Amino acid sequence: MSDNSSNNAYWAANMRIIKISLVIWALVSFGFGILLRPLLSGIRVGGTDLGFWFAQQGSILVFLAIIFFYAWRMNRLDREHGVEEE
Amino acid sequence: MDQFTINLLFVGSSFALYIGIAIWARAGSTSEFYAAGRGVHPVTNGMATAADWMSAASFISMAGLIAFTGYDNSSFLMGWTGGYVLLALLLAPYLRKFGKFTVSEFIGDRFYSQTARIVAVVCLIVASTTYVIGQMTGVGVAFGRFLEVDNTTGLLIGACVVFAYAVFGGMKGVTYTQVAQYVVLITAYTIPAVFISLQLTGNPIPGLGLFGNDVASGEPLLTKLDQVVTELGFNSYTSNNADTFNMVLFTLSLMIGTAGLPHVIMRFFTVPKVADARWSAGWALVFIALLYITAPAVGAMARLNITDMMWPNGGVNGGAVEVQQIQNDPKYDWMHTWQKTGLLAWEDKNDDGKIQYYNDKNADMQALAGEKGWVGNELTKFNRDILVLANPEIANLPGWVIGLVAAGGLAAALSTAAGLLLAISSAVSHDLIKGAIKPSISEKSELMSARVAMAVAIIVATYLGLNPPGFAAQTVALAFGLAAASIFPALMMGIFSTRINNTGAVAGMLSGLVVTLVYIFLHKGWFFIPGTASFSDADPLLGTIKSTSFGAIGAAVNFAVAYFVAGMTKETPQVIKDLVESVRIPRGAGAAQDH
Known part of the structure; x- marks a missing residue:
């Protein structure tokens, strides 16, 4: 086990990554898909607007990107802080 | 060969395949059974999780709800995928590090309280039973069509098959059976969608065809669809016609419910490493997304085909279909x-x-x-x-495609229903009876009580499935609301806050579960018994909040009550604070522990 202050730094870094990821998560679904849809109505996509695309497909693709980014980033963070599994 | 024989052939051989794999890879011991995911590659585990996860609601019901409502039902698409982000970021790695097998064990240990464990078990049973009702609705539809009988008979036959399937036992724990089920399910969903997309848009990828041009008119498919449905007086397909606040709450309920359902979370307890738990959630979503990207295309294209069938002479001005022609x-x-x-x-x-x-x-x-x-x-x-089941017939596709879809629908409904029944029976026999009421129970009586619990659950679900509180996906949405209001907040607070103590967690879970359950019962009838509802979702008790959306409110109540009560009562002991600290760090994760 590494010392406490290093663990705290690790956890703070993790929380920062989680917060950024969740902001994007909410932005594409609740934001672009629902609440901000009127703002995107000018951008046409295949017979409808960008908000419709985010609600039915786009958000899912972004969710995938978030999860894979988080896994990659955290596995690197584990090593940086020396807390990865042996 | 007539359609009935083809269906029988496809459904029969898919079942033979699952049973064959189950026998070939039979779990030898209890711990092997629970830890079926250990030593399995994250990609394989992700595929099995996807099969476990996608039920009658995703396969049979969802595209139909989108087809007849359009944009407003996008909540199902975002909600049932967005929950994986929460699962991957907020729960999976830490629960894996904790290294036990069930959700209620984590809650019991983290909140150092047998009461907390039992409350978690009760929440689990309530949510899972509601979930099974939704599955039985789907099973009834699938069996009714496939055996060409009425819906009630289909449901009763389906219930017997589900029961037999679940009693066969360990089958569910075998990852490779689920991989086979996933392959059947995704093939059955995709093939008809590809055919239909080619017919309508010329694009072989349905997800792209949805935003492509309609071959017949040269216009974008969605423009054409908007035009034909509004011509008949229906709401425009792509516009927002429902209440936005309710839509946000509904989406959020489905998301946090996804991250609170025990049978999905359990899969992440048993991957080999913490790093794998992070990847596994991503792979599961890849395989789920393959269906979810196609589903909106299935819905839109089916709506267009149906409208065209009913008005074959050029829309509302050309005259409706003749009874003679239908015959x-x-x-x-x-x-x-x-x-x-x-x-x-x-x-x-x-x-x-x-x-x-x-x-x-x-x-x-x-x-x-x-x-x-x-x-x-x-x-x-x-x-x-x-x-979804009628879709290949509506599009006039070959008989084997219809048989394949029947097999896929049954794979989705049966695998999830059987899995949930197993979760309910082990919760009753292992966590409730052996863990709390009568620890001295013999292994034989424990097994017996598991079977009895399973039988009771399926009888209740079948009875309520005859008069379900909604279409399959809507009933399942209620189950998600219950999981969202009870389990998810407890897990999250258990990891991210050291302040929440035993009393806080118990008070939070109970109040979240109770307010949500009461709100649902007020709108859907007490214990879902028809005719006992005081309100309806068309005119709900609180503003525009429908009963399917209340889970998010229930979760907020859970969080608030837990913080309030924890602030008033004794602080969490140091040993538990140390436990939370250790759960947050990947290093030192051993193999999952038997109990």
């Missing part, structure tokens, strides 16, 4: 097969020899109907849950 034209055979299930009905109310399908609640249409001598919508019943 004689082989293109309309699907209407007869589905009529037998009682889930599709039409009636020539004005005796003009034609079936007019339109929105008879729309004022403009009522005026037009007056002019034309129509006396109401004559496609009197079109159950949303039949859409």
Whole structure:
């Protein structure tokens, strides 16, 4: 086990990554898909607007990107802080 | 070969495949059974999780709900995928590090309280039973069609099959059976969608075809669809016609419910490493997304095909389909097969020899109907849950595609129903009876009580499935609301806050569960018994919040009560604080522990 202050730094870094990821998560679904849809109505996509695309497909693709980014980033963070599994 | 034989062949051989794999890879011991995911590659584990996860709601019901509502039901798509982000970021790695097998064990240990463990078990049983009701609805539809009997008979036969399937036991724990089920399910969903997308848009990828051009008119498919449905007085497909606040809450409920359902979370307890738990959630979503990207295309294209079938002579001005044609034209055979299930009905109310399908609640249409001598919508019943299963028949696809879809629908419903029954029975026998009520129970009696619990659960679910509180996906959404309000907040607070103590967690879970359950019962009937509801989702108790959306409110109540009560009571002991600290760091994760 590494010392406490290093663990705290690790956890703070993790929380920062989680917060950024969740902001994007909410932005594409609740934001672009629902609440901000009127703002995107000018951008046409295949017979409808960008908000419709985010609600039915786009958000899912972004969710995938978030999860894979988080896994990659955290596995690197584990090593940086020396807390990865042996 | 007639369609009935083809269906039997496809359904029969898919079952033979699952059972064959189950026998070949039979779990030898209890711990092997629980830890089926250990030593399995994250990609394989992700595929198995996807099969576990996608039930009758995703396969049979969801596209139908989207087809008849359009954009407003996008909540299902975002909600049932967005939850994986929460799972991957907030729960999976830490629960894996904790290294036990069940959700209630984590809650019991983290909140150092047997009461907390039992409350978690109760939450789990309530949510899972509601979930099974939704599955039984889907099973009834699938069996009704496939055996060409009415819906009730289909449901009763289906219940027997599910029970036998679940009692066979360990089958569920075998990852490779689930991989096979996933392959059957995704093939069955994708193949008809590809055919239909090619017919309508010329694009072999349905997800792209949705935003492509309609071959017949040269216009974008969605523009064409908007035009034909508004012509009949229905809401425009792509516009937002529902209450936005309710839509946000509904989406959020489905998301946090996804991250609170024990049978999904359990899969992440047993991957080999913490790093794998992070990847596994991503792979699961990849395999889920393959269906979810296709589903909106299935819905939109089916809606266009159905409208075209009912108005074959160029829309509302060209004249409706004739009763004669429905009777004689082989293109309309699907209407007869589905009529037998009682889930599709039409009636020539004005005796003009034609079936007019339109929105008879729309004022403009009522005026037009007056002019034309129509006396109401004559496609009197079109159950949303039949859409996906009927889709290949509507599009006139070859018989083997229809058989394949029947096998896929049953794979989705049966695998999830059986898995949930196992979760319920082990919660009752292992966590409740052995863990709390009577620790001295013999292994034989424990097994017996597991079987009894399973039988009771399926009888309750079948009875309520006869008069379900909604279409399959809507009932399942209620189950998600319950999981969202009870389990998810407890897990999250258990990891991210050291302040929440035993009393806080118990008070939080109980209040979240109770307010949500009461709100649902007020709108859907007490214990889902028809006729006992005081409110309806058309005019809900609180503002515009429907009962399916209340889970998010229940979760907020859970968090608030837990923080308040924890602040008033004794602090969390140091040893538990150390436990939380250790859960947050990947280093030192051993293999999952037996109990």
